[in-house]
Amino acid sequence: MSDQTGIQAGQPSARQTNAMHEDAPEFAREVWNTRLGFVLAAVGSAVGLGNMWRFPYITSEYGGAAFVVLYILMTFVIGIPVLLAEFTIGRRARQSSVGALRAAGGRPWVPLGYLFVLTGMLILAFYSVIAGWVTRYALVALFTGFPEDTGAYFSSIASGIPAMGFHLFTMAVTIAIVMGGVEKGIERASFVMMPILFLVVVGLAVWAATLQGSGEGYAFYLTPRLEELFSARTIAAAAGQAFFSLSLGMGAMLTFASYLSKKENLPREATVIAFTDFGVAFTAGLVVFPVIFALGLQGAVGESTVGALFISLPGAFVSMGPVGRVVGALFFIALFIGAITSAISLLEVVVAALIDEWKFSRKPAAVGAGTIIALIGLWPAADTNALGFLDAVTNNIFLPLGSLFLAVLVGWLLKNPLEEVTRNTSERIRPLLIGWLWILRVVAPILLVFVLYTSLPIVADAFRALTGR
């Protein structure tokens, strides 16, 4: 722990005086310029392919509204607490995930920090391939319109050279933003892009409500059948989706919080971010389901996993003529924004560790790490089974495992965790924060072990698909 050294040498270092110079730059570590900038960047990380692509297809795979109920429960009961745990560790240490975990739990926790870095690299490697498809779709919708046979079209662009080109393009954009730094790169990009995304998604949901035959879509999405609430697989899938969507378990939120001033109210920010993330996912469902059901395409969403939305939605857009062109372009532009703002948070986990632990400067760190990830991504770009495998391993093993360790660390091992989270909060929420600790101590670990156990077959399936056995 080195945060008492440097500029403040010679001053009293007692706790009480900390508040005075906490915002003094420590070795010029970067900070967010505004509170809103941080919130938008964190929401940018959370909102992405997970909300607008994964959420609708997972929802339909697990039977619709019952899944939505479980997802809400997971987001608010377990998601917010783990998010707050990441914020706590990150802001407390003001270090990348490696240094922050070292500061929180000592040397034995350093490997977990590197696991986070590895997870960030692997997720970004395949995430960027999907973001590449999105980029292509946005351009096609805008300039030529989708071809009639969207299934054949998707197969022709999903892997191989076409996929690689767009994947490399996405990586280049991501690297360029992260090179700009926390304030001038990430914060500024989120500031410009996220409001556009919100407007487009809400606008599309309003438009979807005007479609003939949308009612069935809403019914599927919004009327839960109670018996489905108790399926183990559905519960595990809902938890996995909540964690992935909130970017939890690999240090992205931790890293973003490390650039936060001690003035911010962490429980409030965690709540705002989780609500917004949920809001966007929910609204995206209000777009996708009415569209799909209005056009009688419901079979197509649940059928294939990875490709679902890339086949059925454009299919719907094609059949709508010129309106479909506009709506399709808007949908994929919003998805592109979501994907890029998430991709930058993934790269930042790696870059922050290179800067803090290995004393790189930002630009070479961003270019170097970004290039390596771009190269790894050629594999999932060449082979959709590899993509499915990376997705399964990271989402079903690395993220729940990371979240499990974080919950245990903050719940049981961190000294005085309430000190960091109660800064600038009102006394009244103290009982809630005690509840938070108990969720981290007991509820989250039990649930996460259950999630890990239940999702092992998913990983095994993905591995079999990859090796062709």
Ligand code: PHE
């Ligand atoms: N939360 C992002 C999404 O929903 C994905 C992500 C996961 C981003 C983990 C960063 C870290 O698309």
